[in-house]
Every structure is written in structure tokens, then in C-alpha cells.
Amino acid sequence: MPKKAMEILTESMFYVLMAFCQSPMCGIDAADYIDRRTKGRLQIGPATLYTILAKFEKEKYIREINVDGRKRTYSITEKGIQAYEEELARLRQCVADAEYAFLERGYHYD
């Protein structure tokens, strides 16, 4: 059965959750964190980020903890941490599978 939209996090979603795992922050801070963390490889567009924040808040992965003018600060919830950990485990498995397949074919790392 195909998985629902939030069952597999996209790369942008995963990194946004990763940002909130560090500390509570606002959307702009999360985007800056992702830029730094990925050294600019992943640049999340502002509309994408805003949609993810709204979706995460609706799914209770994050919650708003402070509003200062236009700036809203969010913190990750238990459900959000769980989703992050599940996705991390899935990605680890992907990498492990890929490495196993790579070695199985007789290739080896230099």
C-alpha cells in the first residue's frame, strides 16, 4: 500500500526536523541551520519551509512556543522526535543496504 505523505519524510522535511532537534527556533533560523549543516547543498525555499512548518504543526511534530511580532518560535515534540528517529533508522538501513550491495559486487572503498 502506498505510504501517506508524512510517512516518508522528504529530504527537506527531514532536515527541518533535524534543525528543531537542536533547539527551539523560528523558521528563518531553521533555514540558516540547514544551510550551515549541509554547507549550502540543500537550500530550502521559503515557501517550502513555510509549508513544512504548517504541516508539522498540524501533525504535532512541532509546537509554537513563542510569538514575537511576526516571528514564531517552535520546539519539537515527542511525536516529532519519534518521526525523526524513524526516518533516521530508515535512512541508515538504506545506506547499509547500499554499502552491502556495493561490497557484494566486489567493489571496495579506497
Added chain:
Amino acid sequence: MTETKKNGQHVYRLPPCPSYDVEGMERWLADMAQQGLFLVKDGFFAGIATFERNEPKSVKYRLEAAPKSTSMWADNGGEPDPEAVELNEKYHWTYVAKRRNFYIYSSSAPGARELNTDPKVQALALNAVRKRQAGAAWNAFFWVVLYSLLLLRKGLFLTMIEAGTWFFLFGTVLVLWLCLDSLLEVIALVKLQKKLSTDGVLDSEKNWKKHTVFYYCKNVAQFGLIALFICILIHNWSDSVLEKNQIPLGEYHGVLPFAVMTDFAGEGSRGYRMTMSGMGFNTVEEWSDCLAPRNIKYDEHAEVIRMDGTILEGGLYIDYHETISPHIAKKLAVEYYQMAQREKHFQPLAIPPLDVDYCAAYMDELHFPTVILQKENIVIHASFYQTSDSYTMELAEWVHMLAESITAH
């Protein structure tokens, strides 16, 4: 004549594509900017875009699905969330205007980061728009069905003939067209979501000119037909409220194709006096329709002194239809009866056999004896109440006269 082109001048344009054609709209706005026409702040009103003329330059426009309703009565006046606006501004995207379910942002910064970098998330954002549009389509469909049921309580043919068949069909086609339009919008949004989820990118070079003529023609036709429909509706409604088509009985010079109270009173009746005058009674309304070329609504309140000195007094209400075929006449007669059956105090009455194709009698909700007769292409629906102390005509008698009058006609 050469058009004077001054910087700062406002120019108005009709968009060449619908709001949900995200690719077409983005390309059109960018092309306008290349011509020196820049969408002004809040530059969409009543479907018309306002541009300001300036030096041509390259500007990117992006349509962003509005997560909530953009109606001016919605929270925040339908404007985008200030947090989203600020977030976008940080990356050099400025909020310009909204068009239906989309917010329009622009950026002239060459290296500005794209607004949407994750097509799956963009498809997710379109969910809200699609759901709202689907909700609106269902809402429209629900009201259409509900109004149709209410309107057709009288019966299809009766409603068509009373409202005017062409007008009725015109309204039906228009409503179906609007419902279909709503549905097509939902389908277009689903396709766009699918495209984002599978292809992952939108076509920023889409040729918006391809369907422009069709889009303009469709909009002009739709607007024109809605305006025409409203005009006819208001005209018919004012005629009905002002009772423009009702002629006082005394001023009517036509030949009535059915028996009336003087006929009921019999030959040799000596005096006739209209009663309840000046109260909106005693009128005749005659109209034509393509399904029933001659229709008469007749309303008579009178007292007639019969040859033997007794008085026939009361009120006679008649609906008369000459239809184009006996089949429609039969349908009308059945619809009259079914309508009566739904009344609370409906009570069938027995009548002797008559030389007609259909007959039924009952007490109506006001306890007036009522009869429905159909002979070939003629239908008559008549209620006759009597108030005289000296004489009361039997139902069988006046119904027989009515039946004979339409048979003779």
C-alpha cells in the same frame, strides 16, 4: 493613433489563463515585466490585473497556494500570513497580490533562491487549494440540487411553463456550466499535483498564449450569459411583483376558452356583480410559452342572479394551458394532482365520468372543491367555492360544464 507610453502609467489587462494555471500565470507575468509592465501591489481586482509601466526588466513571479481562504471576510482579510511574507522577503521574494486561491510573489534579484525547492511539499501545499475548490464545487452542486428540488416541487413541466421554458433551460445550462467549470478546476489542480509529484518541476517556459483565445471567449460568454440571465430574472420578478401582466377582468376583451361563473349560472341569468373588487382579485393573466402556446390564470369573484332568482356567489380560480401535445398536457394534469396530494388537507372527491382524457377532483388546502381536467392538448385546473345562502351548485354540475367547454373548444 500612437499610444503614449509614460513610466508610472497604470495599464489594465485581463489575465489570459485561469489562476490555477500556475505555470501559465507565472510566465505571463514575467513576459509582461519584460515589456515593462509590472503587476502593482494588490493588483488583482474583479479578475482584472493592474500593471504599472516602467523600464522593462527581468522579474520572476511565483504563485503560492494559499493555505487558507483568500476571501476578504476570512481571517487576516485573506492576506498571507505575515510570517510567510517575512520568510519570503528574507530570500528576496516580495508579496504582490492575490488571485483567487493563490498569492503572487515577485523577485528581481538574479540569484534569489526559488520559493519552492521541494516539489512534493509544493504538491502538499496545493492540497489546501484543491480541498477548498472541491468543497466549493460540492457546495455549489448541493445548492443546485436543493434549489432544483424546491423549484421542481410543482413539477418539471409546470415550473417550465410558468417560468418560461427557454428561460428555464437557459438557467439550467448556465448552472451546469458553472458547476462543470468548478469541477474542471479541481481536475486541473489534481493534474498539477500529479505533475509535481512525478515530474518534480513546473514548466516555467509554458506558452500561455496557446489557450488565450479560448479562455477569453469562454469568460466573455460566461459573463455575458450570467448578466443576461440576471437581467431577465429581475425583469420577470419585477413583472410578477408589480403584477404587470395581470389584466383586471373588466378590461379583458379576449375570448375565454372555458366556462366561467356566468356560464355556471345558466341561460337567463339576470344580474352580474363582481365582488372583492380592489383587493387584487378578479384578474386575468395570459402568456405564451414554447411548450404551451396559450396559458391563462383566471380569478373571478362574483355573484350572479340566476333565472329563478337564486344567487350563485363565490370565487372561481382557473389555470388553463393549451400545450403543444397531449402528452405534455397529461403530464401537466398529473403534476397538478401530485402537487395537491402533497398538501396536508388533501381529500379526493368523486366525480361522475366525463368525456375527457384525464379527470381528478379533490378538496384543496383551503377546502375549495378543485378539479383537474385534460382533453387532448388542453389542461384545466379549477377551484370553485360558493358562499350563497340561496343556492349551491353541485360539483358534478359545474365540472361537467367546464369539461364541455374545453371539449367544445
